[in-house]
Amino acid sequence: MSSCQKSAWLVVVFVAAFAGLALGGTGTAPGAVTNTTNPRPAETSEPPAKSAGRMITLSDFGAEDLAYLAIPATPPTLAIVLVPDAFGLDAFTKAEADRLAAMGYLVAAVDIYNGKQMTDPGDLENLVANLNAETVMKTVGAGIRFFHESPKFRVDHVVAMGWGTGAAYVFQAARENKTLDGAITFYGPIETRDHTIGKFAAPLCAVYPANDPVTTHDNVLAFQQRMKDAGNDCAAWFIAANSGWSHPKSRTYNPTEDKEAWKVALPFLIRIGAEPVKPVHDSILDKAKDKIESIFQ
DSSP, rough: HHHHHHHHHHHHHHHHHHHHOOOOOOOOTTTTOTTTTTTTTGGSOOOOOOOEEEEEEEETTTSSEEEEEOOOSOOOSEEEEEOOOTOOOOHHHHHHHHHHTTOEEEEEEEEEETTTTOOOOGHHHHHHHTTHHHHHHHHHHHHHHHHHHHHTTTTTTEEEEEEHHHHHHHHHHHOOOOOOOOOEEEEEEOOOOSOOOOSSSSSSEEESSSSOSSSSSHHHHHHHHHHHHTOOEEEEEEESTTTTTTTTSTOOOOHHHHHHHHHHHHHHHHHHHHHHHOOOOOOOHHHHHHHHHHOOO
């Protein structure tokens, strides 16, 4: 951000706060490397700066959907598009957005259900089953575009992050969206099909449960190797918990291991934020390479 952008940022935060928009571990599995110098905000010695949050529409950026925008108190260098798990854009997801904003990140948590609210836990399976992948990817893409094109909230680096159901769409964005700078998935998918993985558009930091019938230890390690063989920037980690460890509504909620997962994610955010800015436009050669790669995927 330029000095003019930083001055404008302080005005944006002040107006948001004035308008009343502020919202009022151990046990890691073998193979999971933790970083104790990057705790979550609740573990820091000083209270984090207060963020401001509000609902916005993404209609100007390619999707008729809502998102919760959490605004940090200081000018950000990186923005995060949060894609929620099956529970949707709930209090937990908004709280995570606020938590990240308190660390200095600009965050948009997108609504994958297009305004539909889950009132009965029994509806969860139906809501997930009725998700339209193309529509959700359009919403995720709109969130990424928002941070690249919004006059007030444009930043140089954008990372997508998701849990479970949302992680599947983040995984796809990492594969396809060349304006994305990085992707983080918590208990997300792996590519198990026996064909060429191809080049991903963005680095991937993937955190998996240590004991899962689908994303087994061997499958994850094989996937990571295939990603590296394809020239992709991919790091896979294991957490000693079951899928769903982050969400308090999940039967497998594990706050201790959730902290371990964040010790992997936070250094990745710092790393991406420090990297050179991607060029805005692809060259003709890049577009030709993408076309050729798509034929063989």
